[in-house]
Amino acid sequence: MNVGGPEENRAATSTRWAPTPAERARTSELVDDYLEQQVIIAQAKARQAWILAEGRAIAEAQTRRGGTGSEFEHPLRSMAAEFAVAGRTSDRTIRARMEWAVDLIDGFPATFALFEEGRISEPHVRAILDAGSRLEDDDSRAEFERIILPRAEKLTAGQLGSVARKLADDIEPLPLEERHEEAMADRSLRAAPLPDGMGELTYIGPAVTVYAMHDRATQMARTIHRTKDETDERTLDQIRADVFAEIALAGLPTAELIDQHGGDALTKITATVQVTVPWQTLTGVGDESAFLAGYGPIPADAARRLAGEAAKWTRLFQDPDTGCLKTVDTYTPTKAQRRFLVARDEHCRFPGCRQPAIRCEDDHTIPYSEGGVTDVRNLANLCRAHHVLKHNSNWDFRHGPGGVMEVISPTGRAYKHKPTPVVRFEASAEIARADFGSDPPPF
Incomplete structure (x- = not known):
């Protein structure tokens, strides 16, 4: 049975539409055109990466030639500013993209080759580098690319990231426990301003904790969303944010929320992870x-x-x-x-x-x-x-x-x-x- 109700009930209220042959044919043409543009965009992104990597190489040569190496890296900063001002972006963004481009081209040549051909997108490339960058030797990275690249052409970037992390974990000789302990040192809670009187709270911590927090807030939000009255026009995402804020500030959802939505049902909800x-x-x-x-x-x-x-x-x-x-x-x-x-x-x-x-x-x-x-x-x-x-x-x-x-x-x-x-x-x-x-x- 379906959680949301019997399928026959859905069929009775179905709003299914029937595309005409002309609409179906035109949609297929549009999808083909979209895929062609996706290839062009990937090729352009790969070319940009190559350009930025070459610009960085010139800056490094200037540093060596002038003996100006220091923590300020003036030639590199100047080169990044050159691109940033011309492209109307920040030099910090350009420097990060330069570093990423060099890591990609030097460390993952087979990945870059597919990127240049437009066979994988930038999000796919980033998923590969995010997972594989911890592999330190060339042989390990080559093995990683050999296995992951055929899958990169078949999976979404989200699916690929999950598989790539597991694959890198299989190859990486350093146990995950040790890497996890090192990463735990970077756990943090940060606040940042957003426009229009808004702000952003970012928590970085163990994955299980993060997913459990999100799941518990989601369960509470679903309970409220399911039982709310007509005057409450909040979406599930809005309710989830409100619940999370209440828990952070008061330890539990406020009494008003508890009383209005099922006694102490919300406080009894526990997180679920698989x-x-x-x-x-x-x-x-x-x-x-x-x-x-x-x-x-x-x-x-x-x-x-x-x-x-x-x-x-x-x-x-x-x-x-x-x-x-x-x-x-x-x-x-x-x-x-x-x-x-x-x-x-x-x-x-x-x-x-x-x-x-x-x-x-x-x-x-x-x-x-x-x-x-x-x-x-x-x-x-x-x-x-x-x-x-x-x-x-x-x-x-x-x-x-x-x-x-x-x-x-x-x-x-x-x-x-x-x-x-x-x-x-x-x-x-x-x-x-x-x-x-x-x-x-x-x-």
Whole structure:
């Protein structure tokens, strides 16, 4: 069943439209044109990176020639100002882009080559560098690029970042726990001004804490949004911000909010995060990193602490050859299906969406009203927005083996969408095969 209500009820109130053949053909032409411009933009961005890197090289030569090296780096500052004034931007921004361009061209040449060809976008390149920059030697980076670049041409930048972080974690010899301890030194809380009397509060801390804070505020906001009266016109995002401010200032939502929206229901809401932990890590036999849905790898020690406090566990059985989820062990059939889907999908199955599965709805790929069965081979997680879109448009979804979904747009374009755990497994398996010289041993 769907969390938001029976599918047949949605079908009865559907506002689905039917594009005309001419509209469908023109839309397809526009998509083709958009993709062509995307290539041109990527090529232009790559050329800009090359220009900035060369400008930086000239500044470095001036520094060496003049013997003017100092903490002020006058030639580099002057060069950055040259570009900044001409381009009507700040020299600090140009200096950062220069550093990024040099890191890209010198450290990730294969990535830059694809960027120059327009085959990957700047957000994809940034996802690769953000994850791979900690790899210090050329061989490790080359191995990282060999595995990640074919996936960069198939995944969104958000999906790629998650996979790239896990892959770099597999390659990087420095344990994640040590890197996490170093990163913890940079935790902070900052305030910055925004226009029109607004401000911005930025918290940097452990990923599990960040995601748990956001989830708890979201749950509270949903409770208020669901029960608010007609005079309250706030959106879910606005309510979430208000709730977060109340918690930070008062420790709990104000009495007015509590009284108006269900007694002490809000104060009893606890955060929910989805963490996948290998059994070797859980038992202390190994120290492989765990995986936080929507983020990426987290240290083994943090995962063990979370597991020790968890009210509910789900064991997942994974095919060691394909990475596909085989089954979960639990009790009642309905809960088993839901827990299986959350574990298999991790996120909304609409391409590019990163909404965690724990906040998604169960969708019958073939609607129940049309004879679709309530089976994991006919169920998938869709966030509320994409669930509504599916039932009110000509987007089509088809199940394939191993949880792979074929998503077909109204113009007839087909996209293969693999579950996030499978994509992550495939990248990690390439590292294992390189280490063992063949397929990794079964777990």
